[in-house]
Amino acid sequence: MSSGKDSAVDVAIVGGGIAGLIAGRDLARAGLSALVLEAKDRLGGRAFHRDSKLGMKLEIGGGFVHWLQPHLWAEMLAYGLEIESVAWIEHGYWLDKGEVRKMPIMDLMGAMTPGEIRIAEGALEAFPNPHAPFPLTDAARRADRMTVAQRLAELDLSDEERRMVAAHWTLSFNGPMEDAAWSQILRLVALAGGDWKMRGQAESRYVLKGGTSMLIDAILAESGAEHRLNAHVISIVQDEKGAALSLADGSIVRAREVIVTVPMPVVHDMAFDPPLSARKVAASRRNQVSQGVKVWMRAKGKIDGFIAFAPEDYPLTMMGTEYDVDDDTILLAFGPRSSDLDIRDVAAVQAAARQWLPDLELVAVDGHDWSADPLCRETWAMLRTGQLEDIEEFNRPEGHVRFAGGDIALGWAGHFDGAIESARRAARDIARKLSAQGGS
Ligand SMILES: Cc1cc2nc3c(=O)[nH]c(=O)nc-3n(C[C@H](O)[C@H](O)[C@H](O)COP(=O)(O)OP(=O)(O)OC[C@H]3O[C@@H](n4cnc5c(N)ncnc54)[C@H](O)[C@@H]3O)c2cc1C
Known part of the structure; x- marks a missing residue:
């Protein structure tokens, strides 16, 4: 972890939930420098397994997992994580x-x-x-x-x-x-x-044995990405070479590409130049059922x-x-x-x-x-009428900026599986794009 300071990386990732951590890991695996910027003072986002007032650790965010969820299951297999029944x-x-x-x-x-x-x-x-x-x-x-x-x-x-x-x-x-x-x-x-x-x-029915923190710890143990806490991104300004991200602490991060993994209803809080498509902004403002x-x-x-x-x-x-x-x-x-x-x-x-x-x-x-x-x-993403095609829209990149996260997954949206799927796709596409460009 590092404190706020100006820096330049191949890829900046906004949000340190499961999607941000997975994207950072995959980009580093591809040999790129990746910086995950998380506004809170902890990583994990809505995966939040912590001590509680009830005398045991609890899943304050999401908790249930299942073998029907292929991207999550693949991570569990890779890291040797198991499920247990409630x-x-x-x-x-x-x-x-x-x-x-x-x-x-x-x-x-x-x-x-x-x-x-x-x-x-x-x-x-x-x-x-x-x-x-x-x-x-x-x-x-x-x-x-x-x-x-x-x-x-x-x-x-x-x-x-x-x-x-x-x-x-x-x-x-x-x-x-x-x-x-x-x-x-x-x-x-x-x-x-x-x-x-x-x-x-x-x-x-089933939760991760040891909690979702086991998954986060396993990703972090492997990841070659850098993770910065208390790093609240307030604006993203693009030019022909990439983007400049301004943080609330006044620091600037320059990146060739950006992945935004924040929940869909908070996307519109960030200032984008050029502005995001009207449909993305409207979908973010409309929020979800949950x-x-x-x-x-x-x-x-x-x-x-x-x-x-x-x-x-x-x-x-x-x-x-x-x-x-x-x-x-x-x-x-x-x-x-x-x-x-x-x-x-x-x-x-x-x-x-x-x-x-x-x-x-x-x-x-x-x-x-x-x-x-x-x-x-929101809690977990669940759509209002007419929002399904907003997901398609959020999967369209805007110049050097693309979106990922559980909210906009193509499959298990609103689940850990969707966060992983969406992040892996975004990281894959950026790795291909930068590899085709060569250099850094
Ligand atoms: C109560 C609850 C129960 C749930 N139950 C389940 C379940 O049983 N099973 C399941 O699979 N899923 C469940 N979910 C959903 C699951 O937790 C999420 O789909 C998944 O964790 C989303 O991951 P993500 O990385 O896409 O988003 P998030 O985890 O939300 O991560 C986004 C991160 O972005 C950060 N951020 C926001 N704005 C900025 C900014 N401007 N600058 C920098 N950082 C920013 C946030 O602080 C956050 O850490 C549940 C969620 C909740 C809340």
Whole structure:
């Protein structure tokens, strides 16, 4: 790591999340000098495994991983990382219209199945090659114009089936269904081979043994890139030879090429000269559906494994058991609107969690409000209607500047896998371009 100072490199990478670290590693592997500029005082971005108030290390950002995610799996294989399963679930709760029902987990899954099957119908037709979705099929384009709420209204389902499938996808979108693009469901299910259950498992069952910090440490141990913390990039000015990046500390970095890996909703905070395409700026300003919360809780006593759902009008729409600590239970919950729940407030979170378990007693809560974080402004990327083609637009370079990151991945966008895929493509393309030019 180095402190702020003027420097010149082959490639400057804005953002030190998984995408930035992977891009830096790959560029250094290709023999190029790469400098990763991270605004925060730590690397990893939304991969953030840290000590918590709950008495154990927790994934404050993303955590779930799966073998269905090929780019992530390849990194895990290369670095010898393993997965482990989170707590086993015995029963489910369904809360709706003020009434809670407890049932065996298989009954809850059974009740959700008709809606899950219907909402995912057509996934493989819309996205026959889900890692290369562009140009979009007509079916994908149609689905991208429709919200999940609109699609659900069309389906022949009972009111409860409709509300259950909406609750489940509210968890995945981390936001309300009237904002959510139906195409996003088809895309994710297509990535899971058309199997909605496996899609669900990819986002709920397995975590990295030792945490996502294991992946970050493994990349850093190998990487020949330089990483600079507290390096907030405020502008990128291009000329015929490359670009000059201005940092908030007043220093300048000159680079032949630039990769911007910041979350899509914060791209427009940086000044670009020449300006970015109007479509990129509009997409960045429009933000994404995922404006919700992820909150960890430590509850008194041992609680049998469960998962609980509620529709999107509740502050928490999903809660479940994850780990045991001493004689207590660690629970994980998600809600669709960060504005509705202060996840640092034990009493507020307890009140929300008691919607399912009235006797629940919380001793501590922990989490980070990513939606309110000015360097993120969302949780994980989930698209609004009409945004799918914005992804294609963000994959178009602008002179010496190109974009990468989990938000704009072609495949598993909104996931670690997508961050890796997108970064590897950007690094590959730049290495080819600079190699064709020769010299430095
Ligand atoms: C609560 C939550 C739960 C999630 N759950 C999962 C999950 O279970 N499984 C999964 O696969 N994915 C999950 N995700 C998504 C996953 O974490 C992200 O898709 C992935 O980490 C994105 O990596 P990235 O490098 O593209 O972006 P980021 O990790 O966001 O990195 C971008 C970096 O850019 C920095 N930055 C921003 N602006 C500037 C600037 N101007 N100058 C310099 N630096 C800047 C930021 O500080 C940040 O470190 C979750 C995310 C969240 C928030």
